[in-house]
Amino acid sequence: MRLEPYWLSTAPxxxxxxxxxxxxxxxxxxxxGGFTGLSAARTLARSxxxxxLLESGRIQGEASGRNGGHCSPGTAQGLSDxxxxxxxxxxxxxYRAYDDAVDFVERTVAEEQIACDFVRRGxxxxxxxxxxxxxxxxxxxxLRKYLDLPVELLSASDVQRExxxxxxxxxxxxxxxxxxxxxKFGTGLATAAARRGARIYERTPVTDxxxxxxxxxxxxxxxxxxxxxxVLLATGCSxxxxxxxxxxxxxxxxxxVIVTEPIPDLLDRTLPNRRNYVTxxxxxxxxxxxxxxxxxxxxxxxxxxxxxxxxxxxGRILRASLGRMFPALRDVEIDYCWxxxxxxxxxxxxxxxxxxxLYYAMxxxxxxxxxxxxxxxxxxDTLLGKPxxxxxxxxxxxxxxxxxxxxxxxxxxGAYYRVKDVLY
Numbered sequence: 531m532r533l534e535p536y537w538l539s540t541a542p543x544x545x546x547x548x549x550x551x552x553x554x555x556x557x558x559x560x561x562x563g564g565f566t567g568l569s570a571a572r573t574l575a576r577s578x579x580x581x582x583l584l585e586s587g588r589i590q591g592e593a594s595g596r597n598g599g600h601c602s603p604g605t606a607q608g609l610s611d612x613x614x615x616x617x618x619x620x621x622x623x624x625y626r627a628y629d630d631a632v633d634f635v636e637r638t639v640a641e642e643q644i645a646c647d648f649v650r651r652g653x654x655x656x657x658x659x660x661x662x663x664x665x666x667x668x669x670x671x672x673l674r675k676y677l678d679l680p681v682e683l684l685s686a687s688d689v690q691r692e693x694x695x696x697x698x699x700x701x702x703x704x705x706x707x708x709x710x711x712x713x714k715f716g717t718g719l720a721t722a723a724a725r726r727g728a729r730i731y732e733r734t735p736v737t738d739x740x741x742x743x744x745x746x747x748x749x750x751x752x753x754x755x756x757x758x759x760x761v762l763l764a765t766g767c768s769x770x771x772x773x774x775x776x777x778x779x780x781x782x783x784x785x786x787v788i789v790t791e792p793i794p795d796l797l798d799r800t801l802p803n804r805r806n807y808v809t810x811x812x813x814x815x816x817x818x819x820x821x822x823x824x825x826x827x828x829x830x831x832x833x834x835x836x837x838x839x840x841x842x843x844x845g846r847i848l849r850a851s852l853g854r855m856f857p858a859l860r861d862v863e864i865d866y867c868w869x870x871x872x873x874x875x876x877x878x879x880x881x882x883x884x885x886x887x888l889y890y891a892m893x894x895x896x897x898x899x900x901x902x903x904x905x906x907x908x909x910x911d912t913l914l915g916k917p918x919x920x921x922x923x924x925x926x927x928x929x930x931x932x933x934x935x936x937x938x939x940x941x942x943x944g945a946y947y948r949v950k951d952v953l954y
Contacts, residue, residue, distance in 0.1 A: 537599070763776065
């Protein structure tokens with residue numbers, strides 16, 4: 531078992547990165563080489579801006595290359611819960627933004643001819659307990675009533691025709707959801723940005739940001755300094771670098787993934803429609819097949835940070851849960867295991883805007899594949915003076931009480947959600 535992300539291990543290498551010294555200035559400096567930053571760099575360069583992207587490690591080395599491979603519409607909460615928290619107008623606006631984001635990823639793949647196995651096969655939210663079915667019913671009713679979406683409520687017997695498992699009591703099918711190879715997409719997106727003129731510097735961490743008036747900043751890196759006409763932060767939940775204001779508002783929570791050996795015949799029997807799937811427990815699972823006939827099986831497993839020992843322990847937990855849910859897969863070999871960080875916010879919604887002269891887009895709260903690509907493009911247009919409606923601008927974004935980058939409370943949060951899964 532290899533302790534590395536399947537997406538990154540099996541993706542083509544990115545060979546179009548910039549080398550040598552930094553230029554003395556650029557119209558825009560993008561900080562972060564995940565999907566947000568790469569998408570922004572592509573749009574900026576395509577519009578003629580002189581753009582430099584700075585990545586502390588390798589492109590897509592963090593969340594963009596360490597996720598479960600889903601590209602599905604919908605927020606972290608169901609629409610009915612969003613309406614209860616934010617009202618109908620805001621909730622439907624948030625939900626439509628995710629629809630637009632999946633469509634934008636599909637257009638980007640087509641425009642740049644990125645070979646990343648993009649396909650729409652749908653997603654099923656699975657009721658792990660009978661008491662979770664009413665929540666799916668409420669969400670189905672809200673999606674049909676307020677957005678007229680082609681979602682379908684599934685009975686337990688319907689689910690058994692979808693999955694070779696008797697673990698579920700119902701489901702909610704959204705046929706518009708997509709999946710793709712994240713590593714191939716990331717390399718393709720980065721190559722497209724570089725081809726259009728963006729200069730992408732890997733292994734160039736930002737160590738200081740000094741305002742020079744207006745939107746201008748002096749950006750200090752391990753490779754030298756550069757003067758930026760504008761700066762876009764696409765750092766996600768990074769706890770390294772001069773990003774303290776954002777670090778106090780995002781809690782990085784570990785999520786873990788395993789990938790099986792190729793099992794084409796077993797997948798045909800176990801997941802005949804090869805969709806995206808997610809269970810309704812807090813300590814639940816998300817899973818999907820790959821184009822080369824593997825199963826990607828992820829979950830929170832533990833409320834812990836990712837490191838080799840933690841990843842290996844979480845991998846054993848995930849393997850056990852896979853065997854319980856799908857007995858036919860109990861003895862398959864596990865080829866890959868890794869961990870990553872989910873950007874958890876208090877309301878589980880993204881944030882994008884401007885703070886003290888710095889533009890930013892981040893905090894996708896576990897639903898970032900599609901939204902990061904979309905928001906990179908939207909924020910690039912904002913920097914270019916072509917503002918669009920930003921669904922994630924906040925009047926106020928409060929720091930998390932008692933949080934100062936060190937997530938001391940995560941074991942207690944984990945214990946709370948484990949108890950909640952038992953009782954509810």
